[in-house]
Amino acid sequence: MTKETIKAEPTKELFVKMMIRDIPLDRAILDLIDNSIDGAHKLRDDENFDGLFTKLTIEKDKFIIEDNCGGISRDILLNQAFMFGKPTNYESTNHSIGRFGIGMKRAIFKIGNSFNLETININSKSNMDINIKEWLKDNKWEFTTNIEDISTLEQDTKTIITITNLHPNISDEFNLEYFLTKLKNDLAFTYSLILNKNFNIFINGEHIRRKEFEIINDANLMPEIINFTFPLEERDEDKLINIKIIAGVSKERDLKQGGWYIFCNDRLILEADKSNITGWDNNELPKYHPDFAYFRGYVFFDSKNAELLPWTTTKTGLNSDSSVYKATSFEMKKALKKVISFLRERAKQESSFKKEKIDNNPLTKLIEEDSIEKNIIEFKNNNDQSFNYIVDNPKNIENIPNGGTISYWKSNEDLNKLKDYLNLSTNKDIGEYTFDYFLELVNENE
Amino acid sequence: MKMSSYRKINYALRPAKNIERKMLLETFRKLSFIDNLSNYRYIGFGSTYFTDFELFHRELNIINMISIEKDKGSRPRFEFNRPYSHVKIEFGNSNDILPRLEYKQKDIIWLDYDGQLNKSTLDDIDTVLSNIEMGSIFLLSINVELHLSLCDEDKKDPKKFIKKQKEYIDTINQQTGLKIDISKFLEPKNNIFKEWNFSKKCQNIINTQIEKTIQDRNNTSEDKIKYQQLFNFHYNDGAKMLTIGGIISDSSFDEIIPKCKFEELFFTSSTDESFLIDTPNLTYREIKYLNKYISLDINKIPKDGSNKKIDSIIPLNDIKKFHKIYRYFPTFTEANL
Incomplete structure (x- = not known):
């Protein structure tokens, strides 16, 4: 018997051609912006990013991203930035949002065949020009860069990545007005909380305005607020995650905007979610429904150590199996149930009001007229509170005449037959219709 | 929408239900090892009769009581029938009321549904077990008749x-x-359709939900909580019913709960095995006679005046049933109150 070596090294093609399939183009671009924001975090501990920016130029034949967020240091450029995956001893950034050590490379490969990277750090300056097709021909896992030691001020630091020789499909996308509009909109949502800290993002010269997230917070209608840390027994700031849940209602009954919004280190990773990932439509909770379109829930995961956060590598989703998310979703569900109960009551009241069974609809009025919304940013330091609402004289609103209910069993076959015949959707409707129909007959004969 | 069963029958007159209530009462008394019973809150569905509310207040001195009433239309009638001013009535579906309550003290929660198991039952189980304090009792009754x-x-x-x-x-x-x-x-x-097979299916679903919620809740607490089943009743006052429930605790109760000795009560059950509350049909005279010699074996009960053995007068099976539950057996008589 002999011992032989089996080849198991990765190929460059794996990274250049395969890895890029996992991520949509817009998300790849967001990865590059994440790197700028991580740079901003390194520069400003106080998280006031005034004056810092990322500028994107997106055209048919080129893509440029430029920022003034500190540049890439000699050491990181040579030993870390172009590694595939993060080396075990990498230098981490507190509250970082770039996490997996693949974002920049993946984005470059996704977009084009050539790139130039120019970066100026306070101590060094470098410039590299790479043709990826040429690089693929070579077996070495290396790039070559020009680098010189300098000394400059922080405000003069910058990084510019220029990608040319775009892949034809990417070039087509960049040419679409729709792509740019959607990207701008995505950025306004995803980085809303970071833009609020005065960070600036431009696309083709246009300054991106942040999307405002709001929720009613009024003495008469208070959202649920829950704060906790995870792991529960962990006290070391560097190892724990701070979680804040805000759940309540918005003034706008908007089917699309209703749902949960989840942020990791202020970056939105799940937008207006109504799926069973956030608790809807499982055994205990109903399906999302127009009656619940007032619902807004916001969850903030924040940690110095980004690796602890429950996001997926594309940062477009939650790792719902993570224990921190399991603990959080339990609290989310409890809060959601309270709000759902309130919204159901509103819907019932509204329906009775429309049928003129009651002469008032105080809950709808409370939401739409008598309460004020607050930006979620203002809740940063709020302590726990319970979802609560107050309406005047809730007992006087019920004015349903005395009566009883009838219940009986019928086979699905018969029920469906009548549903089709009468064009009704629920069993209850059939029951009411057939009863009323018969009653009318009796009344006519009297 | 189901017709509330209070319109059909006075709960107090259902013998098995009546017995069940007394058995629950006896179990609840044992909670005094955990806390003063007057520190507990009782949540139930009082209907218009509030039988359980009267019993648990009178016997356990529970003051903090909430009755959930889904029938909003007859609000004045429920308010009128409230036996004590300290019983608070919350109008609405349990689905909507339970999530909104605060759970800051120990509770005894009995969700005594008229209807069958459905999605909203599971929702209620989840709400209650997600929220209640350690040392609380939770039980529910459902109709398992097909x-x-x-x-x-x-x-x-x-x-x-x-x-x-x-x-x-x-x-x-x-x-x-x-x-x-x-x-x-x-x-x-x-x-x-056979015997209690449907009930077994329902038990299965209920227990799975209980386990799931407890497991979810344990993701958020350092001290793992436990659910210990105490009740698994079957009875039939015209429709097959299942009651299932137990006590919720964490490790701080590990020494106290054994002191309650729930297992000493012959009708408690920590397993899938149900205790069937089987009520014999007996006349008042028969009950009096059987009670008189209750401490004797059946074959030693003295013959009556006509010199007949008791089991030739009353079916043996009924005597056996009576012997099992006589301490809880109700006697109904007409009265002007």
Whole structure:
């Protein structure tokens, strides 16, 4: 018997051609912006990013991203930035949002065949020009860069990545007005909380305005607020995650905007979610429904150590199996149930009001007229509170005449037959219709 | 929408229900090892009779009481029938009321539904177990009767009969989220129309939900919580009913709960095995006679005036049933109150 070596090294093609399939183009671009924001975090501990920016130029034949967020240091450029995956001893950034050590490379490969990277750090300056097709021909896992030691001020630091020789499909996308509009909109949502800290993002010269997230917070209608840390027994700031849940209602009954919004280190990773990932439509909770379109829930995961956060590598989703998310979703569900109960009551009241069974609809009025919304940013330091609402004289609103209910069993076959015949959707409707129909007959004969 | 059963029958007159209530009472007394019973809150569905509220206040001195009442239309009637001003009535579905309550003290929560297991029952189980304090009791009762609207004519035609049964199971599955396998339910062993088989299915669903919620909750607490089943009753006052429930605790109760000695009560059950509250049909005179010699073995009960052995007068089976539950057996008599 002999011992032989089996080849198991990765190929460059794996990274250049395969890895890029996992991520949509817009998300790849967001990865590059994440790197700028991580740079901003390194520069400003106080998280006031005034004056810092990322500028994107997106055209048919080129893509440029430029920022003034500190540049890439000699050491990181040579030993870390172009590694595939993060080396075990990498230098981490507190509250970082770039996490997996693949974002920049993946984005470059996704977009084009050539790139130039120019970066100026306070101590060094470098410039590299790479043709990826040429690089693929070579077996070495290396790039070559020009680098010189300098000394400059922080405000003069910058990084510019220029990608040319775009892949034809990417070039087509960049040419679409729709792509740019959607990207701008995505950025306004995803980085809303970071833009609020005065960070600036431009696309083709246009300054991106942040999307405002709001929720009613009024003495008469208070959202649920829950704060906790995870792991529960962990006290070391560097190892724990701070979680804040805000759940309540918005003034706008908007089917699309209703749902949960989840942020990791202020970056939105799940937008207006109504799926069973956030608790809807499982055994205990109903399906999302127009009656619940007032619902807004916001969850903030924040940690110095980004690796602890429950996001997926594309940062477009939650790792719902993570224990921190399991603990959080339990609290989310409890809060959601309270709000759902309130919204159901509103819907019932509204329906009775429309049928003129009651002469008032105080809950709808409370939401739409008598309460004020607050930006979620203002809740940063709020302590726990319970979802609560107050309406005047809730007992006087019920004015349903005395009566009883009838219940009986019928086979699905018969029920469906009548549903089709009468064009009704629920069993209850059939029951009411057939009863009323018969009653009318009796009344006519009297 | 189901007709509330208070319109059909006075709960106090259902003998098995009456016995169940007294058995629960006896169990609740043991909670005094954990805390003063007056520190507990009671949440139930009082209907217009509030029988459980009266009993638990009178016997346990529980003051903090909430009755959840879904029938909003008859609000004044429920308010009028409130036995004590300290009973608070919350109008609405339990689904909507339970999530909104605060759970800051120990509770005894009895969700005594009229209807069958459905999605909203599971929702309530989840809400209660997600929130209640350690040392609390949670139990629920549901109807586990299968109503078959099959006429005798259908029964004559086996094919049609089977088809109708299948349709019915389909509906049950839809309404309850149960997954009764239609192809198997006709086999004698699995036939859910047989005896308490449907109840076993329901128990299964309920226990799975309880486990799931406890597990979810344990993701958020350092001290793992436990649910210990105490009640698993079957009874039949005209419809088959199942009551299931237990106590919720964490490790801080590890030494106290054994002191309660719940297992000393012969009707408690920590397993899938139900305790059947089986009520004999006896006259007042018979009850008096049996009570008189209750400490004796049945065959030693003295003969009556006509020199007949008691089991030749009252069916032996009824005597046995009575002996099992006589301490809880109700006597109904007409009275002007």
